Amino acid sequence: MTIQGTGTARPAGRPRSEKAERAIIEATLDLIAEGMGVSELSIEAIASRAGVGKTTIYRRWSNKEDLVVDALATLKAPLPPLAGVSVREDLITLLDAMRADSGNRRGRCVMNIAMSEADRHPRLTERFVERAVEPRRRALREVLERGVATGELRPDLDVTLAMAILSGTMMWQSKWGPGDLPEDLAERVVDMVLAGMAPPAA
Amino acid sequence: MTIQGTGTARPAGRPRSEKAERAIIEATLDLIAEGMGVSELSIEAIASRAGVGKTTIYRRWSNKEDLVVDALATLKAPLPPLAGVSVREDLITLLDAMRADSGNRRGRCVMNIAMSEADRHPRLTERFVERAVEPRRRALREVLERGVATGELRPDLDVTLAMAILSGTMMWQSKWGPGDLPEDLAERVVDMVLAGMAPPAA
Amino acid sequence: MTIQGTGTARPAGRPRSEKAERAIIEATLDLIAEGMGVSELSIEAIASRAGVGKTTIYRRWSNKEDLVVDALATLKAPLPPLAGVSVREDLITLLDAMRADSGNRRGRCVMNIAMSEADRHPRLTERFVERAVEPRRRALREVLERGVATGELRPDLDVTLAMAILSGTMMWQSKWGPGDLPEDLAERVVDMVLAGMAPPAA
Amino acid sequence: MTIQGTGTARPAGRPRSEKAERAIIEATLDLIAEGMGVSELSIEAIASRAGVGKTTIYRRWSNKEDLVVDALATLKAPLPPLAGVSVREDLITLLDAMRADSGNRRGRCVMNIAMSEADRHPRLTERFVERAVEPRRRALREVLERGVATGELRPDLDVTLAMAILSGTMMWQSKWGPGDLPEDLAERVVDMVLAGMAPPAA
DNA sequence: TGCTAAGCGAGACGGTACGTCGAGTCTTGTC
DNA sequence: GACAAGACTCGACGTACCGTCTCGCTTAGCA
The missing domain is CATH 1.10.357.10 (Tetracycline Repressor, domain 2)
Incomplete structure (x- = not known):
């Protein structure tokens, strides 16, 4: 409505909390590491462990899969550098x-x-x-x-x-x-x- | 008193139905094959597809794991015979x-x-x-x-x-x-x- | 088939056990007295308390109501004799x-x-x-x-x-x-x- | 912290729906009026007739008794006014x-x-x-x-x-x-x- | 004495409802 | 407009009984 668009339009209202996002990812990985599969994993448990409302999760990821993918992606170590000799x-x-x-x-x-x-x-x-x-x-x-x-x-x-x-x-x-x-x-x-x-x- | 015990004494009461057992295993495998994991798999769905009461499942297997193991076990092809030449x-x-x-x-x-x-x-x-x-x-x-x-x-x-x-x-x-x-x-x-x-x- | 009907025809086979019948009635009254209504009352509980199979109950009464009526009927005290004076x-x-x-x-x-x-x-x-x-x-x-x-x-x-x-x-x-x-x-x-x-x- | 407490502090979160509450009571009374006793009365039936999840019932009343009491209580006509003459x-x-x-x-x-x-x-x-x-x-x-x-x-x-x-x-x-x-x-x-x-x- | 038929206990069967839990959505007041 | 809290509908969980159905055994009268 009043977005004047000076480059990347900052949406109105309070910006999303990065802290919450990190807490969610961390909680997800913790729970996965504790042996839960995608299905055992409960959004409610993630929210509770992250100290976050369920809405805050669903606002960012529309379902469990997307959240899990993002969480796993943060985990993979970068490729090691190769010497290239032999x-x-x-x-x-x-x-x-x-x-x-x-x-x-x-x-x-x-x-x-x-x-x-x-x-x-x-x-x-x-x-x-x-x-x-x-x-x-x-x-x-x-x-x-x-x-x-x-x-x-x-x-x-x-x-x-x-x-x-x-x-x-x-x-x-x-x-x-x-x-x-x-x-x-x-x-x-x-x-x-x-x-x-x-x-x-x- | 009158148990003559010709080996393994048949327990009292109606014996368990082998037909039901087979139907349950089959239904389980069908559902797994349709892409369900151990967790997505619902006992209720198995019972319904097998045309069986939930009780009949719980009477035999006390949890999903046990049922799944038994179901999978029936699936593995036997080892192929080996020629033994080379x-x-x-x-x-x-x-x-x-x-x-x-x-x-x-x-x-x-x-x-x-x-x-x-x-x-x-x-x-x-x-x-x-x-x-x-x-x-x-x-x-x-x-x-x-x-x-x-x-x-x-x-x-x-x-x-x-x-x-x-x-x-x-x-x-x-x-x-x-x-x-x-x-x-x-x-x-x-x-x-x-x-x-x-x-x-x- | 071979009932010749000398008065009250005794049906073939083992006669019903009066002991079982009494035990069932007693168990029913006990459970009612312990505060169960017709609906809380469970045939299974009656059978178990009477030391009787469920079949033995259903053979005599086709439903709970009939059993309860019979049980209650055995309970009412007979009418007291009236002096008839005043x-x-x-x-x-x-x-x-x-x-x-x-x-x-x-x-x-x-x-x-x-x-x-x-x-x-x-x-x-x-x-x-x-x-x-x-x-x-x-x-x-x-x-x-x-x-x-x-x-x-x-x-x-x-x-x-x-x-x-x-x-x-x-x-x-x-x-x-x-x-x-x-x-x-x-x-x-x-x-x-x-x-x-x-x-x-x- | 920011609870100003103007009397009874409103608890956090979405408030309970009065509409649901009324629907539950109504459904309960309907079913009772159709001849069900406290025991025949099934929470599932009440929930279904009220168009409400079972949870919503159990959130308010922890058992059937409490629900029935509340339902019956809404029913009693108020005491009629007395003339007070004779x-x-x-x-x-x-x-x-x-x-x-x-x-x-x-x-x-x-x-x-x-x-x-x-x-x-x-x-x-x-x-x-x-x-x-x-x-x-x-x-x-x-x-x-x-x-x-x-x-x-x-x-x-x-x-x-x-x-x-x-x-x-x-x-x-x-x-x-x-x-x-x-x-x-x-x-x-x-x-x-x-x-x-x-x-x-x- | 042995046959036949029904009764007996036990307990498995297909179902229905229980009370609980979590999913994903919606609705509050606060920040 | 994002946030926490928590109520919402829905559906599966595992349990308890229902009323029915086998089982193997017992108990009687009739042959």
Whole structure:
């Protein structure tokens, strides 16, 4: 009505409280980390733990999924910087980051949510893949393709399949493996798998 | 007094209906296959779809977890018979069974449930692992150890790690790979991975 | 089929157990006396307290009402014998029987049931009135009419109204009056009411 | 902090809806009038008929009794004004109000409930007596005592007993008498009973 | 003495209502 | 106009009985 629009129009009235927003996200992650799935998670519990009214949540996110996606997104560690020297080292760096991500309670829950709610909440999965999975996938692909180019890996390598092997192994380990993954896990995986990816004679 | 006890004494009263039991399991699996997680799943819906009173469900299973475990357990395909000739062939057979298991809607849901509810419902996971995961793990281990013994695989092979690579790759593919997994997937995985497991010189 | 009907045909098979029947009635009355209404009363509770299967109850009574009617019917004290000398004495006798009937836990409950379930369970009421109320009403009417005939009561007495006054007063007392009705209550009521029923001059 | 407290501080949050409250009471009375006792009465039915969630009922009344008491309390007609001229006229006025109260479906049900649930739901009875019975009892007592004072009634009258006679007669009639009580019933009762209460000689 | 038919206790069956909890929405007064 | 508080309708929870239905066993008279 009286928005004169000097650039980004500041809406009338009291601005939204960033403190509330942070409290909501934190409460959500806490509850997820305490073992709740998207469905066990109760908006009422989040509101209560965050010291916030339910309205304040629904004003920002129209449903649980959206809130969960945003909460999980704040959690993923940034991609580690790659040395770019050898393929082996870069792979170990990447896989080790995955191991670390799954090493703590929260990270493990992120994976659970991501993997389990796939069929149930397609939009959640879609957004999660876009934000968290794709960047890692892209980095992995780049390293492998570089390896093929530099001759560190065999020229006929099925890069997609190789990605599946590397990622899948790490995920499987963090899911079904021993509670605390050994520190040199990434190294050992890369070494074993690389053997099948190395050029025939070398 | 007049219990003659020919082995297991039949308890007094009307015996439980096997038909009802089957209907409940079927309804549960149907609903899971339609995309419901353990939490979205409503006992009321199961009862209604099975044409059964809620009491009849609660009489047998005291909570949702127990029911879901029993339902999932009826679902897993039996282990495929192994030819036992070459390690490569047996591995392909095993991995292909995993691919098939995950190829249909129900199988995929089984995995989702199993993987997602792990932290949330520890008893569910425990029982599921015991019934479904362990037998497959054991078979895989046997094949690999046989390969080491016969010299088809390198003598210093880390069998546990190899198992993780094989299983993880298949799981990852069925989770994040294309909708319909290619028929020769198992073969390609085995071939690539075997390269790193074969004896050094041969 | 082979009933030859020598008088009352004994049906084939095991005869019904009188012990069970008595136990059921007793259990029913116990539970009513413990403050349950026709609706709070649960067949399951009756069966359990009587040490009897539910079938055994339903075989005899097709619904709760019928059972309750039969149970209550066993409870009413028989009408007291009337001296037949003076109207005043006979009235006191009758009213005192009503007082005694309502003086104990069970009797009071009978009245509660009878009065409360009237609109709800018309058939119950109907049968209860027929068995328990009518005989008393008839006795009262006879005494009053005899009084009119003998001149002990005024000739233009509205007998029906007089009955209502006498009965109603007793019922009201047993319902809203003090817990233990005074022993001479009937006498005092009759005396006060008779004053209005006596012949004008006398 | 900022509660200025102009008398009774309004509690935080959305205030309770009076409309819902009225709808619940109305639905309750409707169902009672349709012949349901306290026990047949289902909260679910009340909620559904009132177009209200069950929670909204349980938020206000913690059990059926409390709801029923409140519902019945809204029903009782206010005490009729008394002319205060003659005892006879005032008694007729009071008794006629009782007759009218019991003349309609709802009123009759009120009495049924009140009388039947006495032993079963002591708190219900207690509160009902306090709200509905006591005021009438008090009015009746005052008229009778005035009559004794003015000499319209005999000086040695047992007022309590007289009250029982008058009230009991009316209740008995409305319970066991003909469906539609005659219009002059109160008059006739008072006249007959007064005869026994009038001063000896006059 | 053994057969047949009904009664018996136990208890499972498909249902209905209970009283509780949380979802997502709406409605207050305050900031 | 955002905020906390909390009432709103709705629907699932797990429990208790309903009245019906098997079960295997008992109890009688008739053969």
